[in-house]
Amino acid sequence: xxxxxASLILFLVGLYAIITKRNMIKVAVGFSxxxxxxxxxxxxxxxxxxxxxxxxxxxxAGKVYSDPLPQALVLTAIVIGLGVTAFMxxxxxxxxxxxxxxxxxxxxxxxx
Amino acid sequence: xxxxxxxxxxMIAAGIVxxxxxxxxxxxIALGAVxxxxxxxxxMLAAPDLAIxxxxxxxxxxxxxxxxxxxxxxxxxxxxxxxxxxxxxxxxVFGMFALAFVYFGVRLLAGLAPMSRELGQVASHYLTQGxxxxxxxxxxxxxxLDYRALDTLGxxxxxxxxxxGVLAVLRLEGRKK
Numbered sequence: 001x002x003x004x005x006a007s008l009i010l011f012l013v014g015l016y017a018i019i020t021k022r023n024m025i026k027v028a029v030g031f032s033x034x035x036x037x038x039x040x041x042x043x044x045x046x047x048x049x050x051x052x053x054x055x056x057x058x059x060x061a062g063k064v065y066s067d068p069l070p071q072a073l074v075l076t077a078i079v080i081g082l083g084v085t086a087f088m089x090x091x092x093x094x095x096x097x098x099x100x101x102x103x104x105x106x107x108x109x110x111x112x
Numbered sequence: 113x114x115x116x117x118x119x120x121x122x123m124i125a126a127g128i129v130x131x132x133x134x135x136x137x138x139x140x141i142a143l144g145a146v147x148x149x150x151x152x153x154x155x156m157l158a159a160p161d162l163a164i165x166x167x168x169x170x171x172x173x174x175x176x177x178x179x180x181x182x183x184x185x186x187x188x189x190x191x192x193x194x195x196x197x198x199x200x201x202x203x204x205v206f207g208m209f210a211l212a213f214v215y216f217g218v219r220l221l222a223g224l225a226p227m228s229r230e231l232g233q234v235a236s237h238y239l240t241q242g243x244x245x246x247x248x249x250x251x252x253x254x255x256x257l258d259y260r261a262l263d264t265l266g267x268x269x270x271x272x273x274x275x276x277g278v279l280a281v282l283r284l285e286g287r288k289k
Contacts, residue, residue: 005221006117006120010120010127010146014131015206015209015213016210017130019205020203020206021190022193023190023191025140025177025188026188028177032143032146032173033127033130033146036147040123043159043162044116047157053159056243066158066159068255071159071161072252073260075161076256076264078165078166080271082169082173083271083273085173086173086275087278090277090278091281092180093184101189
């Protein structure tokens with residue numbers, strides 16, 4: 001239980017960065033933090049005490065495995081997260097070349 | 113479970129450093145620390161496939177961040193500016209979001225007894241029949257590449273779309289008007 005709550009706190013740190021920070025790089029960092037915490041939460045949910053990785057063992061009887069389904073879906077989510085981060089960073093780089101800073105308030109002054 | 117709690121405390125501390133520090137390069141490196149801690153946590157949680165992927169992705173994402181910062185600036189000039197009325201509004205909005213999130217998160221966790229639950233029907237089918245049906249020794253691979261291969265196709269689509277988007281945004285020459 002305390003582990004789940006701790007990963008929710010990590011999510012809240014990322015949410016704090018996204019909502020209150022005025023630097024675009026900080027917003028991207030907060031986005032990555034939220035992504036990590038959700039991935040970690042899924043891995044925790046799929047784990048059972050004393051579980052082995054879901055890879056076939058030589059002797060099958062009596063072995064406890066962790067849940068392969070959340071692991072497979074988180075595998076997809078991690079890779080997609082990299083694509084999202086790369087796209088976000090390219091937009092940030094483009095905006096920096098346009099306005100000369102990472103400040104979000106400068107962008108609000110751009111009108112078309 | 114103690115080592116997982118220690119690891120999560122380290123992750124939260126590194127996350128707060130990444131959000132609050134003035135030097136953007138240090139912020140990105142703290143983010144990398146969180147990512148590698150996540151990889152270690154995946155190993156503790158019996159998910160070696162996730163750990164391998166997480167390390168590769170983390171290295172790439174830190175390289176992307178550092179490349180952007182080297183091309184621009186590494187000083188966060190927005191820190192230390194005095195707060196105005198609108199900034200207080202953002203903090204209020206964050207408080208509301210956080211309260212709603214904590215409320216629904218606790219409700220979710222109450223119904224989600226961690227680390228003791230029985231496997232669902234689908235997961236136990238994957239575990240018991242995976243070798244006979246797909247021939248894959250690694251059950252995660254059998255899910256990714258056989259049972260849910262369409263999901264993986266969608267993942268590849270998203271990844272290529274992101275690559276096309278990055279190329280389109282970073283193209284040096286705009287279209288001639």
